[in-house]
Amino acid sequence: RIKTLFAKATGVVFAVSGGLPVGKEGPMIHTGAILGAGLSQGKSSTFGFDTQWSKFLEFRNDREKRDFIACGAAAGVAAAFGAPLAGVMFCLEEGASWWHPDLTWRTLFCAMCSDAVTTVFLSGIKGEVKAWGEMSKSGLLDFGGETQTMEFTLWEIPGFMLLGALGGLIGAYFNMANEHLTEWRRHNISTRVQRYVEVVCIASFVAILAFGIPAISGGAFCKKLDAPDNCPSRESVMQYTTRFYCKEDEFDSLASVWFNSPDKAIKFLFYEPSHNDISSECNLNPAVLILFFIPYACCACIVYGIAMPSGMFVPMILSGAALGRLYGYMLSQLWGSVGIAEANHGTYALLGSVAMLGGVTRMLISVTLIIIETTGEVQFGLPVFLTAVAARVVGQMVNEGLYDIHMELRHIPFLPWDPPAWFQTLSASQIMRTQPVTLNEIETAEKVLQVLKESTHNGFPIVIHDYNSRKKSSVASAAAPSPAPAASGSDSKEDNRLRAKSSSLDITAGVSRQLSIRHSDNSRRKLTGIILRKHLSQLLSDKFKHRALLQPDHYEKKGAYEGKRRSDTANNLQWDELESTYPHFPHVDTLKLTENEKNCWVELGRYCDPVPHAVPANASVWQCYQRFRQLGLRHLCVVDRHGDVIGMITRQDLTIEHCRQCHELSLKKPSIQTWRPMPSHQRSRVRSEAGAAHYRGLDSEWTVPSRRRPPVA
Numbered sequence: 001r002i003k004t005l006f007a008k009a010t011g012v013v014f015a016v017s018g019g020l021p022v023g024k025e026g027p028m029i030h031t032g033a034i035l036g037a038g039l040s041q042g043k044s045s046t047f048g049f050d051t052q053w054s055k056f057l058e059f060r061n062d063r064e065k066r067d068f069i070a071c072g073a074a075a076g077v078a079a080a081f082g083a084p085l086a087g088v089m090f091c092l093e094e095g096a097s098w099w100h101p102d103l104t105w106r107t108l109f110c111a112m113c114s115d116a117v118t119t120v121f122l123s124g125i126k127g128e129v130k131a132w133g134e135m136s137k138s139g140l141l142d143f144g145g146e147t148q149t150m151e152f153t154l155w156e157i158p159g160f161m162l163l164g165a166l167g168g169l170i171g172a173y174f175n176m177a178n179e180h181l182t183e184w185r186r187h188n189i190s191t192r193v194q195r196y197v198e199v200v201c202i203a204s205f206v207a208i209l210a211f212g213i214p215a216i217s218g219g220a221f222c223k224k225l226d227a228p229d230n231c232p233s234r235e236s237v238m239q240y241t242t243r244f245y246c247k248e249d250e251f252d253s254l255a256s257v258w259f260n261s262p263d264k265a266i267k268f269l270f271y272e273p274s275h276n277d278i279s280s281e282c283n284l285n286p287a288v289l290i291l292f293f294i295p296y297a298c299c300a301c302i303v304y305g306i307a308m309p310s311g312m313f314v315p316m317i318l319s320g321a322a323l324g325r326l327y328g329y330m331l332s333q334l335w336g337s338v339g340i341a342e343a344n345h346g347t348y349a350l351l352g353s354v355a356m357l358g359g360v361t362r363m364l365i366s367v368t369l370i371i372i373e374t375t376g377e378v379q380f381g382l383p384v385f386l387t388a389v390a391a392r393v394v395g396q397m398v399n400e401g402l403y404d405i406h407m408e409l410r411h412i413p414f415l416p417w418d419p420p421a422w423f424q425t426l427s428a429s430q431i432m433r434t435q436p437v438t439l440n441e442i443e444t445a446e447k448v449l450q451v452l453k454e455s456t457h458n459g460f461p462i463v464i465h466d467y468n469s470r471k472k473s474s475v476a477s478a479a480a481p482s483p484a485p486a487a488s489g490s491d492s493k494e495d496n497r498l499r500a501k502s503s504s505l506d507i508t509a510g511v512s513r514q515l516s517i518r519h520s521d522n523s524r525r526k527l528t529g530i531i532l533r534k535h536l537s538q539l540l541s542d543k544f545k546h547r548a549l550l551q552p553d554h555y556e557k558k559g560a561y562e563g564k565r566r567s568d569t570a571n572n573l574q575w576d577e578l579e580s581t582y583p584h585f586p587h588v589d590t591l592k593l594t595e596n597e598k599n600c601w602v603e604l605g606r607y608c609d610p611v612p613h614a615v616p617a618n619a620s621v622w623q624c625y626q627r628f629r630q631l632g633l634r635h636l637c638v639v640d641r642h643g644d645v646i647g648m649i650t651r652q653d654l655t656i657e658h659c660r661q662c663h664e665l666s667l668k669k670p671s672i673q674t675w676r677p678m679p680s681h682q683r684s685r686v687r688s689e690a691g692a693a694h695y696r697g698l699d700s701e702w703t704v705p706s707r708r709r710p711p712v713a
Contacts, residue, residue, distance in 0.1 A: 002046045005034045011309040016262075020206055021300040021318075023262070024140060026311025029076035029090075032114070036072025037065055045584070052580070060582040063632070067103050070096045074107040075114035077366075081141050082118070083373035084111035090366040094403060097415055098632035141263050141314065143270060144376040152347050152383060160383045163327050163348065164355040164390030167320060171359020171391065172398035174301055179405050182305045186409070195307035202306060206299050213291055214244055214255040221254045221288050222246035223281070231282035232273035240268040254288045257322065262314045266353070269321040270375070274328070274345035283345065286329055293322040305406075312402060313370070316360050317353040324352015350380065351387050358391035362401035413651035419625040423659065426621040431654070431662045432638045432647030438463045438525055441605035445549055446598035448536055452588045458533045459635035461645045462608045463525035524644040527637055529608035534585040538578045539602055540593065541586040547573060548607075549600035572606055614639050617646060625654055 012027035042056025043049060051057075059068065070091045077087035088107045092099060118140065152160075189198055214221075225238060226249070244255035253272075257265045275282035300315040328348025350371065358367050368385045372378055399405065407414050437451055438461045451460065539548040614637040615624055627633055628651060638647035652658060 001034070001038075002044075005031060005038075008034070008309045012311075015308050015310060018203055018207070019210055020203060020308075020310070021296055021303055021315045022308070023080075023311030023314030025077065025080035025313045027309035028080045028140075029073050029095075029311075030309070032072035032074070032076030032079070033069045034072070036068040036070075036075070036110075040065060040068035041583075057576070060579060065583070066096075066098070066632075067106065070103060071107050071110040074111040077370075078111035078115040079118045079140065081370050081374050082115055083370050084108060084115050086366055086369035086373055087111035087114075089369055090363070093363055093366050094361075097629070141374060143263065143266050143317075143371075143374045151344060152380070156347075157383055157386060159331055160348075160351045160387050161390040163324060163351055164358065164387035165394045166327070167323065167352065167355025167357075167387075168359035168391035168394030169398070170297075170323070171316075171356060172395045174297065174360055175395075175399055175402045175405055178301050178304055178402065179399075179409070181302065182406065182409055185305060199306050199308055202303060206303070209295055209299065210258045213295065214252060214258050217252075217254055217291075219245045219252065221285055222250040222252055225249055225251055231275060234273055237268055237271050237273075240264045253284055254291060257288070257292045257318075262318050266314075266318050266321055269318075269325055269349045270346045272346065274332075283329060284325065286326055289322045289326040289329070293319055293326065296322070304402075312360060313357060316357040317371075320353035320356025321349040322352070323356060325349040327352060350375065350377065351383060354384050354387045355391045358388035359395045360402050362392045362395055362404075364388050364392060408655075408657070413655050415625065415629055415651060415654060417629065419622055419654075420656065422663075423622040423625060424620055426659060426663055427617065428615050428619045428621060428624055428638050428649060429617040429647065431621055431624075431659055432649050433653065434647050436461055436637075436645060436648040438645055439531070439604055440464065441528060441603070443602055443604055444598065445540060445545075445593055445600045445602055448602055448604075449540060449588075449591060449593055449598075452533065452536055452540075452591070457648075458650075459530050459648070460533070460536070461525075461527055461612065461637055461648070462529035462531055462604055463645055464528055466524045466526050524642055526643050527612060527614055527639055527645045529605065529610045530612040530635060530637065531604055531608035535578050535607055536604075537586040537588065537591065538581070539573070539607065540591045542592075544573055544577070545593075545597065548602055549597055550603065552596075552599040552601070554601055578607065612637055615649075616641065621654070621659060624649055628654060 008027045008031050012022075012024050015022050016024050038044070040056065040059045042051040042054055042059070059065065073095045074084075074087035074091045077090045078084045081087075085108075088104065088111055091107055092104075096103070122140070185198075189195055222245075225234065225241070238251075240256065240260060241251035241253075242255040242259045243250070244252035244259065246252050256268050260268065272284060273282050274284075296315070297319045300312070300319065304310055304312055304315075325345050325348055328345040331348070332345070354367060354371055357371075358364070361367065364385065367388045368381065371384050372381060395401070400408075404414075404416070437455050437457055439448065439451065441462055441464055538544055612635075613627065613631070613633055615627070617638055617640055619638075624636055627636060634650065636649040637645055638649060640646055
């Protein structure tokens with residue numbers, strides 16, 4: 001929306017320029033997603049234009065709009081960091097809930113174009129007029145050194161992974177504190193005035209803190225601009241220093257991280273010279289790093305979640321750089337004692353930013369590519385990735401990533417790539433929504449309007465009634481012979497096996513009989529299709545109802561569904577006509593029908609999806625989850641063995657919280673153990689135990705199965 005786009009674009013300018021611990025990448029990703037969703041439709045309700053004659057008409061559906069949103073998000077990452085590959089992997093790893101090969105090259109092409117356009121404009125804005133078009137540096141954030149490069153040795157990799165574990169632990173507690181703070185905000189800060197006051201108070205507090213900490217130090221951390229003889233040259237980082245209250249030939253190292261812009265402060269921590277000797281004047285005072293890391297991380301935790309556009313990447317990179325440099329300062333003597341005399345504190349600052357960012361977001365590939373592409377340190381690919389892995393593993397043992405926590409707090413049914421292992425022990429009948437609202441292939445307009453007003457469902461199964469199947473099934477079950485008595489001798493084991501197999505088949509039939517919905521007319525509802533709420537609203541709208549409604553005397557047998565034939569009229573609506581007003585469809589309150597129109601017929605069978613996705617009642621939730629994730633579904637019908645519709649599954653039904661409540665699990669928080677994909681040999685064992693537990697509960701109504709082992713025969 002235009003209002004959201006304007007608020008994001010202007011809000012991030014004031015937030016970053018005000019010195020708050022926020023990043024510009026988050027709003028830029030959101031801005032790119034808004035542009036992708038809006039420009040792909042070729043129309044605007046705000047400016048009042050519509051290009052139905054153009055190619056944009058083919059993009060007006062949920063799938064294409066979702067793909068354009070992913071491309072816009074990738075373009076936002078590429079524009080912020082100058083990292084097209086990181087933008088693609090960010091969408092694949094965090095942004096998209098469904099992926100296909102065509103979307104890969106689309107997002108990459110969009111990210112590269114965004115990076116190129118950003119580079120062209122930055123070449124003239126940051127340089128001279130004649131510099132327009134120089135494609136030297138890309139992205140709004142660049143952490144690469146102009147002359148200095150970083151080095152590391154193979155023996156330092158275990159230390160890098162230990163730093164990653166430390167960053168994962170700190171990131172987990174950061175997420176925990178922000179989660180509790182967000183919950184408190186939801187209950188205590190709800191009005192616009194309260195949110196405005198909160199932003200003003202927090203901005204004032206951060207400004208006082210950023211100025212007060214360097215001012216109180218009283219120039220205690222001033223250092224000479226010219227490095228001593230035994231120290232590396234500081235010429236490449238002199239432009240990132242701040243004098244503050246120091247002398248003319250000095251700079252304040254504490255003010256250089258508090259008073260600089262985030263990208264300059266990050267470069268200062270990355271490339272400030274260091275020495276293995278702790279007492280050397282080349283090193284930053286560890287008190288500087290402590291006085292910056294702790295207050296800045298706390299401020300970032302408080303700021304994230306207020307009513308202001310903000311990102312989390314840059315604050316975590318900056319705070320992680322301070323943490324990593326402090327870690328390198330403490331380990332410099334250890335590495336020197338084992339013969340590694342060239343340990344660079346800037347190297348640990350780089351890996352510390354990876355550890356902190358990975359510990360908060362729990363991303364692997366995106367974090368690795370962002371750091372490599374923004375710094376240009378390609379040789380750090382392996383240590384960066386291993387550090388991110390260590391941060392993710394340790395963090396997942398405590399809680400989830402920050403983005404996953406906020407999506408759960410907002411009740412957004414986003415499905416991660418891999419479901420929990422215990423989803424194998426659940427069946428579709430345990431999590432489905434029972435007694436689904438169904439419609440016949442031919443319904444009255446009054447019935448359709450009543451269903452739209454009395455329910456909030458987005459999808460409605462289309463069924464036909466079968467009056468003879470129940471009679472046949474009941475006669476067959478009554479005429480079925482009883483099992484023969486057990487035989488003795490050498491064939492007893494084989495007979496027992498066959499008898500157990502036939503018994504399990506009878507039990508499966510019993511499950512279907514118990515899960516089937518009993519109707520007053522003793523009929524079954526055979527699933528033939530599914531129709532969406534938006535299409536029903538279109539059929540009853542003033543624009544299309546004169547073509548969709550059929551007169552009450554159109555059929556020979558009024559009111560009876562058997563024997564009806566579909567109309568052969570030429571006024572049937574086409575699919576592109578039903579989607580012509582996308583994404584705005586008529587609201588149910590705007591639908592009005594006259595008394596004559598209420599008795600008219602609507603052939604829903606013509607406008608529904610004739611091949612709906614369905615699963616049997618005893619299918620595992622793991623299988624349902626994979627269908628939603630791989631096919632991008634929104635509705636999944638649950639049927640019994642006769643094809644009778646007995647329930648519906650949506651994305652909300654596949655969330656961890658809903659499945660845990662249905663199964664009455666005692667898990668407090670998802671951890672890395674519950675989210676690890678299950679091996680094949682364990683998967684078959686869990687399925688067999690879940691099936692046995694399910695069969696034991698067949699005497700009563702279908703409920704949560706018992707977790708006790710079956711008695712040994």
